[in-house]
Amino acid sequence: MLQQVVNGLTLGSSYALIALGYTMVYGVLRLINFAHGEIYMAGAFIGLMASQVAGLPFAVAMLTAMAGAAVVGVIVERIAYRPLRKAPRLAVLISAIGMSIFLRNLALALMGPQTRAFPIPFEVKQLHVGKLRISSFDVLILLTSVGLMIGLHFLVQKTKIGKAMRAVAEDKETASLMGISVNRIIAFTFAIGSALAAAAGVLIGMNFNAVDPSMGMMPGLKGFTAAVLGGVGSIPGAMLGGLLLGMAEVMGVALLRSEWRDAIAFGILALVLLVKPSGILGRNLQEKV
Amino acid sequence: MLSLKNVVTCYGTIKALKGISMEIAEGEIVALIGANGAGKTTTLKTISGLLTPTEGEIIFDGVDITRRQPEDIVKMGISHVPEGRRVFSRMTVMENLELGAYSRQGRGSGRKQIQEDLDKVFSLFPKLKERQKQPAGTLSGGEQQMLAMGRALMSRPKMLLLDEPSMGLAPMIVKDVFRIIQEINRAGTTVLLVEQNAHLALNTASRAYVLETGKVVLQGGSQELLKNDQVRQAYLGE
Numbered sequence: 050m051l052q053q054v055v056n057g058l059t060l061g062s063s064y065a066l067i068a069l070g071y072t073m074v075y076g077v078l079r080l081i082n083f084a085h086g087e088i089y090m091a092g093a094f095i096g097l098m099a100s101q102v103a104g105l106p107f108a109v110a111m112l113t114a115m116a117g118a119a120v121v122g123v124i125v126e127r128i129a130y131r132p133l134r135k136a137p138r139l140a141v142l143i144s145a146i147g148m149s150i151f152l153r154n155l156a157l158a159l160m161g162p163q164t165r166a167f168p169i170p171f172e173v174k175q176l177h178v179g180k181l182r183i184s185s186f187d188v189l190i191l192l193t194s195v196g197l198m199i200g201l202h203f204l205v206q207k208t209k210i211g212k213a214m215r216a217v218a219e220d221k222e223t224a225s226l227m228g229i230s231v232n233r234i235i236a237f238t239f240a241i242g243s244a245l246a247a248a249a250g251v252l253i254g255m256n257f258n259a260v261d262p263s264m265g266m267m268p269g270l271k272g273f274t275a276a277v278l279g280g281v282g283s284i285p286g287a288m289l290g291g292l293l294l295g296m297a298e299v300m301g302v303a304l305l306r307s308e309w310r311d312a313i314a315f316g317i318l319a320l321v322l323l324v325k326p327s328g329i330l331g332r333n334l335q336e337k338v
Numbered sequence: 339m340l341s342l343k344n345v346v347t348c349y350g351t352i353k354a355l356k357g358i359s360m361e362i363a364e365g366e367i368v369a370l371i372g373a374n375g376a377g378k379t380t381t382l383k384t385i386s387g388l389l390t391p392t393e394g395e396i397i398f399d400g401v402d403i404t405r406r407q408p409e410d411i412v413k414m415g416i417s418h419v420p421e422g423r424r425v426f427s428r429m430t431v432m433e434n435l436e437l438g439a440y441s442r443q444g445r446g447s448g449r450k451q452i453q454e455d456l457d458k459v460f461s462l463f464p465k466l467k468e469r470q471k472q473p474a475g476t477l478s479g480g481e482q483q484m485l486a487m488g489r490a491l492m493s494r495p496k497m498l499l500l501d502e503p504s505m506g507l508a509p510m511i512v513k514d515v516f517r518i519i520q521e522i523n524r525a526g527t528t529v530l531l532v533e534q535n536a537h538l539a540l541n542t543a544s545r546a547y548v549l550e551t552g553k554v555v556l557q558g559g560s561q562e563l564l565k566n567d568q569v570r571q572a573y574l575g576e
């Protein structure tokens with residue numbers, strides 16, 4: 050049982066990293082960035098290249114992937130979303146889906162359709178704590194995710210740019226009256242969300258030793274589910290939603306069979322949307338006019 | 339200090355301002371009065387850069403600011419307290435004030451200078467000091483108005499644009515707010531005051547412009563306008 054909790058936490062913390070990007074972008078733009086899963090994929094590829102081709106050590110490859118994906122995220126915002134800032138929602142949604150398809154095909158063209166191995170670049174030990182068996186890589190996933198989440202919390206709550214992000218999320222017009230360059234803050238939000246997704250991409254890519262152009266779809270949907278479960282727009286909600294979803298999946302698989310994994314996740318999504326669309330920690334989705 | 343020359347501003351194809359000209363000198367309190375929908379808010383939004391005029395020009399301190407972005411205009415010294423206060427309700431009082439200082443750069447943006455200005459704001463609005471850790475959304479209407487004004491002052495503006503500071507406030511609080519507006523002005527900040535309550539506006543400002551459907555129809559000294567028959571009928575309800 051405790052073993053499952055550890056597994057659930059590990060899985061959930063990577064979902065949380067992905068969910069954060071959805072929720073932060075939703076916070077400032079009221080839009081679901083459907084290309085987010087592809088940014089996660091791009092991050093995994095950049096990490097793979099940095100680690101395998103350039104031979105960089107793990108931490109450096111990770112930072113390279115995060116920086117690279119941040120750039121991709123900013124470009125996506127610039128060409129797919131910014132020109133549509135005043136357009137109807139449906140146009141933005143179509144643009145988002147188009148961007149997601151474009152990025153997946155770009156990866157296909159550049160990297161080919163095959164699944165590439167992404168070996169963990171150091172020796173993985175099995176740690177025994179009482180009856181628990183934890184791999185040192187699981188510990189790394191947990192520590193990295195938690196570290197990034199603490200860092201994000203500090204950024205958003207305590208720094209000047211974090212306060213500007215919250216101001217933009219609440220009221221763009223008034224934020225600009227404070228001297229905040231709203232477009233710059235939106236770009237920054239994409240950069241941060243994308244960097245977190247890239248971290249998840251590298252960690253999950255290594256964990257399953259697999260990277261391919263369509264790898265972003267399922268984790269993208271899971272991250273989205275986690276964001277909705279926690280309350281889309283809420284940063285603590287995304288963290289909580291990710292952990293709960295990971296836990297539910299692991300428990301469900303332990304009780305039922307592994308085929309049920311995705312059904313459990315999307316069952317939760319459907320249930321939340323039906324019963325409480327604002328999620329656990331979300332504010333009421335009804336926008337004041 | 340600020341001059342508008344034949345400014346035209348549109349919402350889509352509808353002209354909300356049909357060629358407005360105004361002059362405001364340093365140190366003045368000037369009122370802008372007019373009925374609902376006359377274009378008062380539109381005028382302030384055009385000055386602060388939230389709306390861009392299609393014709394005319396706006397000069398502030400000798401610089402053409404007609405097509406500047408709002409974030410640049412606040413850096414140049416015009417601070418806009420919007421209609422309905424628009425405090426960041428999920429953020430604390432303190433965070434709102436810190437955001438007010440966001441535009442400050444270089445000299446004057448140090449921790450010490452910001453603390454000095456915070457102290458000034460707290461001495462004008464002692465309530466804000468007591469409530470600095472509280473989310474701004476939990477403040478009363480009067481307190482929110484004070485926060486919106488304090489927040490605007492944190493950018494060290496040369497000029498303050500106030501959009502209906504009395505809206506929805508009890509008479510006692512309105513008196514307080516207007517006393518503080520005069521105090522802010524005496525300390526050297528020029529004020530452009532939009533008010534529905536013409537009595538209050540004309541008793542606070544030295545001069546005023548009267549706006550009707552996007553045009554300036556009257557202007558002059560406040561005392562003069564208070565005696566004007568047209569103003570008395572249309573705006574003072576006499």
Ligand SMILES: Nc1ncnc2c1ncn2[C@@H]1O[C@H](COP(=O)(O)OP(=O)(O)OP(=O)(O)O)[C@@H](O)[C@H]1O
Pocket residue numbers: 349352354372373374375376377378379380381421534
């Ligand atoms: N966002 C908008 N889109 C279209 N028309 C608008 C918009 N905002 C204002 N208007 C129109 O422009 C005109 C001027 O509006 P404005 O808000 O400037 O008036 P106001 O003098 O501030 O009125 P009030 O005293 O009610 O605040 C009105 O006819 C209004 O209907």
Ligand SMILES: [Mg+2]
Pocket residue numbers: 378379380421
């Ligand atoms: Mg108005």
